[in-house]
Amino acid sequence: MDASVANDPLSAYRVDCEPFYQSSADEVKLFEAAYAHRLPLVLKGPTGCGKTRFVEHMAWRLQRPLITVACHEDLTAGDLIGRWLLDGEGTRWQDGPLTLAARHGAICYLDELVEARANTTVVIHPLTDTRRMLPLAPRNEIVHAHGDFQLVISYNPSPSVREMKASTRQRFCAIEFAYPDNACEAAIVAHEAGLDPERAAAIVGFGTRTRRLHGIGLDEGASTRMLVRAAMLVARGLPLPAACKLAIVDPLSDEPEAHEALQAALDAAF
Amino acid sequence: MADSADAAARTTLSHWLRLLWNLAPPLHLNGEQPFIAAGAIHLPAQIHWQQHAAAAAHAAAHLVYSPRRFDSEGLGTIARALTGLLEDARVEALAVRELPGLARLWRPLHTATPASGADFETLLQRLARALADPAYDDPHVWVRKGRALFFGEAGYALPALHGAGNVRSAAVRLGHDIGQARLQFNAKTYRVAPGYRDDHRWMWPADVLTAAPPPARAPAGDTQDDETVSVTSATVTRHAEWDRLIARLRPDWCGVIEIAAQDVFVSSAAGGDENLIRHTAAQLRGSLRTLLRRQSAARRSEEGEVFDPAALVDWQVARRRHQASEPRVYRAPATRAVRAAVWLLIDQSASTAAAYDSDGHCVLQTATTTASATALALQALGMRCTVAGFHSNGRHAVRMAIVKSFTQPVDETMQARLRGLRPAGSTRLGAALRHAAQRLAAECDEPRWVLLISDGEPHDVDVHDPRYLIDDARHAVMTAARSGVRMACLLPGQGGAGPARRIFGAGAVQTVHGLADVPRALRRLLG
Numbered sequence: 001m002d003a004s005v006a007n008d009p010l011s012a013y014r015v016d017c018e019p020f021y022q023s024s025a026d027e028v029k030l031f032e033a034a035y036a037h038r039l040p041l042v043l044k045g046p047t048g049c050g051k052t053r054f055v056e057h058m059a060w061r062l063q064r065p066l067i068t069v070a071c072h073e074d075l076t077a078g079d080l081i082g083r084w085l086l087d088g089e090g091t092r093w094q095d096g097p098l099t100l101a102a103r104h105g106a107i108c109y110l111d112e113l114v115e116a117r118a119n120t121t122v123v124i125h126p127l128t129d130t131r132r133m134l135p136l137a138p139r140n141e142i143v144h145a146h147g148d149f150q151l152v153i154s155y156n157p158s159p160s161v162r163e164m165k166a167s168t169r170q171r172f173c174a175i176e177f178a179y180p181d182n183a184c185e186a187a188i189v190a191h192e193a194g195l196d197p198e199r200a201a202a203i204v205g206f207g208t209r210t211r212r213l214h215g216i217g218l219d220e221g222a223s224t225r226m227l228v229r230a231a232m233l234v235a236r237g238l239p240l241p242a243a244c245k246l247a248i249v250d251p252l253s254d255e256p257e258a259h260e261a262l263q264a265a266l267d268a269a270f
Numbered sequence: 271m272a273d274s275a276d277a278a279a280r281t282t283l284s285h286w287l288r289l290l291w292n293l294a295p296p297l298h299l300n301g302e303q304p305f306i307a308a309g310a311i312h313l314p315a316q317i318h319w320q321q322h323a324a325a326a327a328h329a330a331a332h333l334v335y336s337p338r339r340f341d342s343e344g345l346g347t348i349a350r351a352l353t354g355l356l357e358d359a360r361v362e363a364l365a366v367r368e369l370p371g372l373a374r375l376w377r378p379l380h381t382a383t384p385a386s387g388a389d390f391e392t393l394l395q396r397l398a399r400a401l402a403d404p405a406y407d408d409p410h411v412w413v414r415k416g417r418a419l420f421f422g423e424a425g426y427a428l429p430a431l432h433g434a435g436n437v438r439s440a441a442v443r444l445g446h447d448i449g450q451a452r453l454q455f456n457a458k459t460y461r462v463a464p465g466y467r468d469d470h471r472w473m474w475p476a477d478v479l480t481a482a483p484p485p486a487r488a489p490a491g492d493t494q495d496d497e498t499v500s501v502t503s504a505t506v507t508r509h510a511e512w513d514r515l516i517a518r519l520r521p522d523w524c525g526v527i528e529i530a531a532q533d534v535f536v537s538s539a540a541g542g543d544e545n546l547i548r549h550t551a552a553q554l555r556g557s558l559r560t561l562l563r564r565q566s567a568a569r570r571s572e573e574g575e576v577f578d579p580a581a582l583v584d585w586q587v588a589r590r591r592h593q594a595s596e597p598r599v600y601r602a603p604a605t606r607a608v609r610a611a612v613w614l615l616i617d618q619s620a621s622t623a624a625a626y627d628s629d630g631h632c633v634l635q636t637a638t639t640t641a642s643a644t645a646l647a648l649q650a651l652g653m654r655c656t657v658a659g660f661h662s663n664g665r666h667a668v669r670m671a672i673v674k675s676f677t678q679p680v681d682e683t684m685q686a687r688l689r690g691l692r693p694a695g696s697t698r699l700g701a702a703l704r705h706a707a708q709r710l711a712a713e714c715d716e717p718r719w720v721l722l723i724s725d726g727e728p729h730d731v732d733v734h735d736p737r738y739l740i741d742d743a744r745h746a747v748m749t750a751a752r753s754g755v756r757m758a759c760l761l762p763g764q765g766g767a768g769p770a771r772r773i774f775g776a777g778a779v780q781t782v783h784g785l786a787d788v789p790r791a792l793r794r795l796l797g
């Protein structure tokens with residue numbers, strides 16, 4: 001094992017170079033204020049609007065390691081806090097990502113926490129109030145959170161996902177995210193994909209149109225991430241309509257009516 | 271089939287207009303020539319995507335870019351036809367500037383050429399083409415003049431005419447030339463060409479007189495009274511009823527008559543509803559998926575949360591004997607998919623005829639839409655469900671109309687039968703719940719649920735004690751729970767949840783204020 005890794009269990013989680021993030025309001029200031037008091041944060045917003053990128057950017061800005069866990073329905077408490085493992089000598093305790101972050105002082109980012117079941121989400125409760133500790137029942141240990149530890153979770157409020165329990169919800173401060181306005185989004189798309197501003201604006205124009213079907217024919221309109229991908233394809237040489245079909249129209253919907261309408265709108269847009 | 275194709279075409283077009291301009295005008299596929307009336311777009315009945323799309327986009331462009339009215343004062347028929355033409359070209363040019371691809375839709379439909387003739391109507395078509403297609407060059411002096419007036423000095427990119435006043439004065443000048451050339455024009459037989467363009471009736475208030483309202487198709491069987499349904503093929507099942515005063519069950523007290531629900535095929539503007547149902551069903555899948563999960567007995571696994579002590583001992587013993595050790599030392603509470611059976615029970619008593627929302631839907635319509643979306647979602651998850659409506663008229667006549675049985679698919683027939691449910695009679699809830707529970711108890715699927723969609727409290731014509739039927743229904747719910755059938759209630763609208771809470775328990779009742787609330791409500795009920 002590398003000596004530096006042995007000394008710094010979080011070295012793999014450090015963010016070395018600045019992740020690009022275009023601020024659209026005062027979210028950076030809000031995050032810094034919350035971090036100053038180590039207040040747990042929930043980032044609310046539609047899919048692909050930049051929540052994860054924002055956390056990466058803030059981790060870099062605050063010079064803290066970032067441990068990300070993508071939550072899902074089968075995530076167990078053990079997946080977060082750790083578990084006993086077997087090896088040749090007997091049993092050995094392995095810290096989970098949440099324990100690792102709390103013990104050594106990282107930002108722990110639980111992506112889409114509501115996807116996890118309620119018996120899993122309750123393990124974060126003692127970390128998110130004044131106790132700031134994590135009881136490891138299987139190991140009979142209490143981990144007091146490191147001074148630099150902060151918990152950030154993300155959440156995409158929509159009727160098709162679980163609701164967050166009030167007892168969990170009230171432990172967090174919240175920053176609300178939305179898709180940036182057209183000019184700002186075009187700048188992001190142009191920067192991320194290395195595309196000229198005119199064509200980036202055209203892709204964003206079409207992407208914004210798809211969001212008008214939100215809740216009517218589509219669960220969600222095209223995310224900024226989708227638009228960036230379309231722009232990357234254009235930058236590589238694909239024509240605009242073909243790139244938008246590949247990256248936006250075809251992935252967005254399987255319903256024939258919505259798909260046909262999207263295709264016709266794409267035909268009209270370029 | 272024609273109806274479903276019709277609805278699909280309408281849904282696609284309405285999605286498309288929303289994508290283009292965030293517009294949601296009512297769409298009617300019922301005319302011969304397209305027209306706009308009262309903000310609604312009327313398109314030809316025959317389905318042809320390119321014609322429809324061209325017509326819908328053109329009409330929507332008017333809704334976006336045109337003034338609401340034109341002043342017809344002092345304009346002759348020729349000047350009015352020209353005003354319409356210039357305004358058509360103006361809104362199309364503005365639309366093409368925003369959405370360049372629309373030009374590919376419209377231009378191929380302009381087919382007039384100098385060889386088509388030089389009478390006034392043909393000249394109109396040639397001018398329309400000259401304004402729509404920069405690549406088309408018409409030698410006719412009047413057409414060239416029209417094009418120059420329309421585009422000015424700025425080339426063929428954008429119209430120089432701005433607003434109704436400009437359009438009017440250009441039309442008057444061009445009309446004057448037609449008058450000078452003594453060209454004939456019969457306004458009565460004139461049809462706007464190309465055929466995708468609307469007939470301009472929205473421009474001239476006086477002309478609206480000729481506009482007929484869209485022909486409403488008479489819904490077949492709409493007047494059919496539920497009471498006329500033949501009971502000859504129906505089966506009557508007797509159920510007990512709980513009498514709170516004597517604290518006893520009265521055996522075989524109520525008769526539940528099971529009948530097949532009647533189909534009503536209505537080709538009304540159901541496209542939006544179907545779309546909404548499908549969308550809600552997609553969202554409901556997440557809520558209903560909880561029915562799929564059940565924990566089975568713990569077993570040994572290679573990975574898991576906690577060690578199985580016996581397996582650990584075996585492992586250690588095997589190791590010390592230098593034998594191959596069994597790697598499955600964890601206890602894994604595995605989930606396995608189970609098939610739930612759900613009975614969706616719709617209260618169709620007379621009180622459900624009450625208005626539910628400002629769109630004119632009644633409570634029963636909301637309940638059937640909810641049931642339709644839920645049944646669709648259950649089918650998508652591979653779970654079985656029965657949909658039934660019920661109402662009563664005394665204890666011997668609790669009618670249960672089976673809309674869909676466990677074995678029938680969710681299809682157009684089910685939708686038609688749901689539309690055929692009519693508000694009637696009273697709500698003898700206990701008997702209906704017992705009947706559903708009895709039928710469900712015969713199913714071997716687990717878990718088993720009765721989901722009631724009702725507007726409030728039970729009532730019947732032969733019962734005067736307000737608590738009697740509530741207590742009976744409460745008894746039915748508790749009895750069903752003992753036989754493994756769980757019950758919950760969705761309350762559409764503002765009605766008081768008090769009686770329902772007493773019957774089902776507070777945790778098993780959710781009030782919904784629209785279809786959008788249903789996924790969340792079901793998650794709370796079933797989760």
